[in-house]
Amino acid sequence: MSEPEQNDAGTDGADAAVDTVAPRRKYPVGAIVLLALAAAVLWGSSRLTWVTVASTDGLTEPRTDHLNGGVWFGALTPLALVLLAAIAAVLATRGWLRRMFGVLIGLVAAVTAVPAFALLTKSGATAARAATLAELPGRATVTEVVTAPFPAVLALVGALAAFSAGVLLARMPQDAAQLSGKYDNPVFRRAAATEEVTQRRTEEAAAGANSASGQLSERVLWDALDAGTDPTEEAGALSDDQGKRAD
Template sequence: MTEPVPAKGRYPVGAIALLAIAAALMWGASRMTWVTVSSSDGLAEPRTDALNGGVWFGALTPLALVLLASIAAVLATRGWPRRVIGVLIALVAAVTAVPGFALLIGKGATPERAGALAELPGRATVTEVVTAPFPAALTLIAALAAFAAGVLLARMPEQTARLSGKYDNPVFRKAAATEQVTKQRAGTGQEPVSGKLSERVLWDAIDAGTDPTEDGGSAEQSETQPRR
């Protein structure tokens, strides 16, 4: 008979840890300065605006929250729903990587976009745009961590998840425990089987009405003895 999946094997700890790390890195990157915009309108003093990740990439914070919410979804699902969540997480990771990658290769920070996000007046002219590679790199690392988590979830063995869900159900546990006690008793003859099975199996068998401390002979005798 297939043994129950251990409790610690029911949850993809590695994927959950990667999701938590990715969400934390994305949140941190959203608070850092990505682009510094210097401008002048010919009237007032030159102006400098620092655009953080939440401004430069407006979806960064919401995507970090999505990854946090996905941890709860992973814990609450089994089988193919969890694998679908893994695919969605991989897609979120791909979206997250785009702005950071564009900034690192020098194709994302245009003066027009920087001026619009800094909300400069129409007469102002952008004189300089300085990018910060570190927060963009953090976002890429977060995207890689989230993508790895998505792959782990998408490739999680469906049989393992199904078995873990089965043994979470008390009805299945009690039936499985009764079957184990019966088979163990048949193999040991007249000896009690209480010392040969796990404590959880013994308690589940007792809850199901099967006493594992009885030997096979007494059990058969109690079954064949006529009731008064």
């Protein structure tokens, strides 16, 4: 078996060992489900009729315009797409960056809830807004405005789901997992493993210990070996080797 094939076999063995031995970290499954639900609900709400406006201009037949959520609140569909895209961002991040995404998602949810809340509470100039969005001529008179509560409630449910997802992400612990390490770039994994081994050796040398291998995970050990670094090498030998390389 060639050396690359041996390295690949060793890496696969390390992956299997880590999957078996390493403790499983918590994935933001709840937040992802809530984001998907919020995106679907908001998109559905944008397709439903929020306001029906009847008007007449005295010259033509009376007209009736049905304004759906995408017209009544133009940002509703884009915000649904933003929440859908946020799922990929959540999976690709962790730590403070993921918590920052949680805060941003909470802000998006708050913005989404405003038009629906205003419509349900009948606050604001609904008739004037309906006439503007229906593009009625200046001589037209609005004779009736009918609001549909269900699409607005649906939008509020989506906003609440998105806000809950944002809260979960903002409170996510530091060690919550991101995409599985199996799919990380091996070059970066090996470089990170070598750096971690070197750092542990330095710390252990300062503490008077002989080696740091016992404190490293099996994934780090295998990645370090693949990178050509011996995790069991003593700190003194490492210093000598680094000195020779410097010379």
